[in-house]
Amino acid sequence: MFNKVNSKIITWIDERFDLSPIRKLLKYKKVPDHKHSIWYYMGGVTLFLFLVQLLTGILLLLYYRPGEDSAYESVRFIVTKVKFGWLIRNVHSWSANLLVFFAFVHMFSVFFTRAYKKPREMTWISGFVLLVLTLGFGFSGYLLPWNELAFFATKVGTDIVGVLPIIGEDLKIILRGGEDVTGATLSRFFGIHVAILPAIFTVFLFFHLLFIQRQGMHEPEHFKKLPDDKKKYIPFFPDFALKDALFWLIVFNILIFLALFDPWELGLKADPFAPAPIGIKPEWYFMFMFQTLKYLPAHIFIFEGELIGILFFGICGIIWLLIPFIKMKKQNLLDKIMPIAGIIVVAYIIIMTIVGYLSS
Amino acid sequence: MKLDRRKFLNTLLGLGGVGGIFSVFYPILSFLIPPKTAEPTVNSVKAGMSKDFPSNSSNIIKFGKKPVILIKTDEGNFKAFSATCTHLDCIVQYKNDTKQIWCACHNGTYDLSGRNVSGPPPRPLEEYEVKIIKDEIVITKVS
Numbered sequence: 115m116f117n118k119v120n121s122k123i124i125t126w127i128d129e130r131f132d133l134s135p136i137r138k139l140l141k142y143k144k145v146p147d148h149k150h151s152i153w154y155y156m157g158g159v160t161l162f163l164f165l166v167q168l169l170t171g172i173l174l175l176l177y178y179r180p181g182e183d184s185a186y187e188s189v190r191f192i193v194t195k196v197k198f199g200w201l202i203r204n205v206h207s208w209s210a211n212l213l214v215f216f217a218f219v220h221m222f223s224v225f226f227t228r229a230y231k232k233p234r235e236m237t238w239i240s241g242f243v244l245l246v247l248t249l250g251f252g253f254s255g256y257l258l259p260w261n262e263l264a265f266f267a268t269k270v271g272t273d274i275v276g277v278l279p280i281i282g283e284d285l286k287i288i289l290r291g292g293e294d295v296t297g298a299t300l301s302r303f304f305g306i307h308v309a310i311l312p313a314i315f316t317v318f319l320f321f322h323l324l325f326i327q328r329q330g331m332h333e334p335e336h337f338k339k340l341p342d343d344k345k346k347y348i349p350f351f352p353d354f355a356l357k358d359a360l361f362w363l364i365v366f367n368i369l370i371f372l373a374l375f376d377p378w379e380l381g382l383k384a385d386p387f388a389p390a391p392i393g394i395k396p397e398w399y400f401m402f403m404f405q406t407l408k409y410l411p412a413h414i415f416i417f418e419g420e421l422i423g424i425l426f427f428g429i430c431g432i433i434w435l436l437i438p439f440i441k442m443k444k445q446n447l448l449d450k451i452m453p454i455a456g457i458i459v460v461a462y463i464i465i466m467t468i469v470g471y472l473s474s
Numbered sequence: 475m476k477l478d479r480r481k482f483l484n485t486l487l488g489l490g491g492v493g494g495i496f497s498v499f500y501p502i503l504s505f506l507i508p509p510k511t512a513e514p515t516v517n518s519v520k521a522g523m524s525k526d527f528p529s530n531s532s533n534i535i536k537f538g539k540k541p542v543i544l545i546k547t548d549e550g551n552f553k554a555f556s557a558t559c560t561h562l563d564c565i566v567q568y569k570n571d572t573k574q575i576w577c578a579c580h581n582g583t584y585d586l587s588g589r590n591v592s593g594p595p596p597r598p599l600e601e602y603e604v605k606i607i608k609d610e611i612v613i614t615k616v617s
């Protein structure tokens with residue numbers, strides 16, 4: 115009965131829109147099966163968590179009210195009065211963190227399997243933009259509950275922008291919506307968080323996924339070298355899709371576990387006329403940059419220490435973005451250097467993050 | 475001749491295009507920069523009675539929109555500084571054990587003359603003048 119209706123609907127659509135490309139995709143798309151196949155699931159789970167953000171974010175929007183006198187109160191209302199409000203907020207906060215985590219894992223797995231190489235340069239670039247936008251989501255979302263910690267972290271985070279030469283001061287004012295972090299900043303961050311970023315994110319996500327569908331999964335060197343009869347594949351549908359779903363389910367369970375047993379704190383309401391409390395820190399994924407800035411002296415030559423720090427991370431970011439285009443005469447040498455450089459980057463991020471938490 | 479006319483038209487089109495783009499982005503960019511609101515300039519504020527203010531303690535006073543830290547030293551003298559850390563904009567506090575002004579954000583310290591003595595702050599805190607008029611504390615901006 116259900117099958118019959120179902121196939122009728124599909125025929126109806128098929129007669130009008132020709133579904134053969136989708137049918138072909140489902141039938142012939144295959145995924146290489148080898149010892150590093152596990153990394154193929156990292157992008158998918160990042161996508162899943164984004165969908166969780168979208169759903170919980172839209173739900174939070176029903177009660178959240180931006181504004182100096184209403185933001186904190188409305189989040190408190192959500193977690194104390196609204197039925198399951200605490201759950202929705204905890205899931206949104208925890209999922210945001212898992213999302214950033216898996217986006218990083220995904221990026222580094224793509225890096226170490228060298229999947230960014232020709233012809234996948236644009237997939238790498240669109241992915242990099244998605245990561246930057248995700249960090250933007252995190253930074254703008256952090257302020258929305260208007261609590262003490264987020265208030266001062268945002269003051270510090272936006273004040274750093276001010277050290278940039280020429281455009282710094284204007285950029286800071288544009289970001290803050292004024293000289294100081296005030297209700298105007300909150301309005302801006304709210305708009306950025308719930309409208310501007312989701313819109314841009316969706317466009318880049320569309321292209322990211324489109325490129326992947328067009329080119330198929332990347333096959334690592336060791337796999338490509340195998341004789342054809344030794345290359346194992348699994349069909350995308352249903353085998354890979356089901357494994358994907360299983361992994362989503364596992365992560366979903368972890369997410370719910372965290373949301374239930376480690377509720378996200380709301381803390382005290384921000385007070386622009388109270389001293390900064392002890393323990394001001396950015397979210398963990400900004401910690402390595404924050405910690406680096408702490409080690410810089412107030413002045414390096416004639417420049418402010420922060421300026422050198424920002425320029426350093428800015429240049430590193432641009433190099434990272436352009437990795438697929440780096441060419442060397444001795445390709446072999448480059449292939450040897452890349453993984454080492456990657457390990458140094460990962461080690462730096464991990465060590466600085468740990469040091470940051472130990473020292474605060 | 476024919477080519478020249480094409481060149482001419484293309485240049486004209488190009489100029490028009492640049493003008494068009496400019497006339498779209500200029501207003502948008504200007505819109506992003508918030509207008510300066512005319513706020514009444516505050517030159518002095520009253521901060522309560524001197525006798526009610528315990529020695530070796532401090533308070534953050536609203537000086538217009540800016541926070542100012544008012545400190546009464548052990549000896550009973552008043553000091554006032556801008557409470558905005560010169561490092562990255564946090565609000566400082568008075569530590570009554572070390573008798574220093576301290577910023578919790580990155581562990582910056584200032585002495586009781588507002589000089590940055592340790593940590594990342596690059597400049598001293600701006601000092602405000604404190605007068606006691608009939609036992610009432612009055613903070614004024616030094617300009």
Ligand code: HEM
Nearest residue numbers: 167168171172174175178207210251252255256258259308
């Ligand atoms: C990449 C995706 C996203 C990330 C990383 C993210 C991150 C965050 C973070 C860290 C917070 C602060 C959580 C808290 O302390 O309560 C937050 C709050 C919020 N987000 Fe998102 N978000 C994302 C997507 C969205 C979307 C798509 C929407 C809606 C269209 C949304 C709506 C909200 C709202 C209304 C709040 C304030 C409520 C609250 O603070 O609990 N978010 N977000």
Ligand code: FES
Nearest residue numbers: 559561562577582
């Ligand atoms: S903001 Fe005060 S020490 Fe950094």
